[in-house]
Amino acid sequence: MTFLNVPAHLDWPAQFCLLLTAGTWLASLLTSNVSQVDRLWTFLPTIYTAYYALLPLWPNEQPFLFAPVCPEGAGVCEREGLQPEGAVDAGVGGRVDVQVRDSLSYNTWRRGLFDLKDEDYRWAVLRAQLPPWLFQITNLTFIAFTQNVLLLLLGLPTYVAAVLQSHSPLSSSDYALVALALVVLAVEFTADNQQFAFHSYKHAYLAKKKAEEGGKEGALDWCEACVDGG
Template identity: 25%
Template sequence: MHLPTPPDLALPAVSTLPDCADYHLTLAPYLPDLNSLSTTLLSHLTSLDLPGLRNLYATTNPALSALGFSLALMPVFFVVSEANKNYSQVDRVWSILPTVYHAHYAVWAHLNHLPTQRMNTLLAFSFLWSARLTFNYWRKGGYEVGSEDYRWNIIKDKIGTVGLVVLNILFISSVQSILLWAITTPAYLLLLTARHDPTTENLSDILAPFVLLTLLALETLADNQMSSYQAAKRNYQRTAKPTASPYTRAQLDRGFCTTGLWRYSRHPNFACEQAIWLTIYAWGCLATGTWWNWTGVGALGYLGVFAGSTPLTEWVSGGKYPEYRVYQRRVGRFVPKLFGKGWDEAEMEKMGKKK
């Protein structure tokens, strides 16, 4: 079935590229339609009206339908997490949902015969990002039955069961779901700029994918370095010998990785992850010719999640490993320190021998 170019009601009327990033033009006018969208969707679903569903999808503003989907997931996350008392439900789809949203924008553009080169490029990268993150999560046992992020258990000990239920309502199952929609909204801007001017592709469309792939490669390298260290540490704890290990006995006794990228950043994988979504946001800025725009809320929220969770992770590490406090003083949390004394492996090994 051939669909026409989307009607004016589906996409905002913009006259300039900066208009494509104007919240009051591109998103705010559609928010009141959320209620009617849900009612219409329910009507088509109950009557099994597949052609109607397809037409509704293709003629609804894509940012609005994506937001509606994120809102619909909130009660699902809440019910499942409370039913099995496992608060890692959003964590389990963290590596999948952003790609689902990117795929949504690409499919919507294809259905409505809009230029899709930017959408296709972003989606291809997003698939790579999801595959890497999903594999890493699976490798750590995140999908095992009964597995749960230890941080939620620590928080539960601090605020109690009732407090955790309230936190689940206000943040875990709600804000995090919306955040996974928000970080993908730059794709909406890329879609709008392509519709406004199909010839707007420029240097940023080459530079942004290159930077994204570089960051993904560095993130993968950091995770592999950590995985290699943890495997060597487990073997050392089992045999009491650093057999066939690239790490010294002192490094294995220390208990945490301080080699490779981890020598310059305490969380190089987290740093790359945050930089990926900042780059996608910057791509939207460059495409629209704006210095900042409303889609930055998603990127800032993403940074906020890391800013809130990383200190808890480091608090646990500081309690387990005596030398971690020195590591914190010498090495930057995300970005390498440019001034002051950095990590000195030889010095730390001498300190360890004096104990």
């Protein structure tokens, strides 16, 4: 039996999603900052991934609302503990997800986006274009609710890997895909670092030129090594 009228494997994630939707929406009203849900992108998919990876370990009955549960009908709750093949599949996917989230969290932190006062400039632009009542409807339906649903959906591949697909020992193609994912992650991390270095130098340069009286405009003499080396 599920608390919400949804498929069993979505019961707890849906509860958690609604809780976070309400929480981020209320926080946006109290702070006049609608970027509260933006900060969840760095780690929330990992929570959903961990829930599905450990699905057989959760109790069949929910001790209290919002507590993780594996209701009957979820597909694995009748098993005793994790099945080795399913655990490996879920673990590999979970490990890649954690590395992606670590990279995203690091970039978010060094850009100062974990500051609760920081708001994505695009929301400010949208706020200026819409009447206040319409912006608040957008805030509830898209910024708070839709984004939280998307974050939930990012965890579903782990459910597919751990429960729905047939399990067999990892093959060479599995290792190749994991290696490819890690290479893509490394390239993305390098590109993020280069972009951050460039924009840091750009803003420092523009601030210096603005402070200099009679300074002439010039091209940015930029290189990543110059920024890293001070």
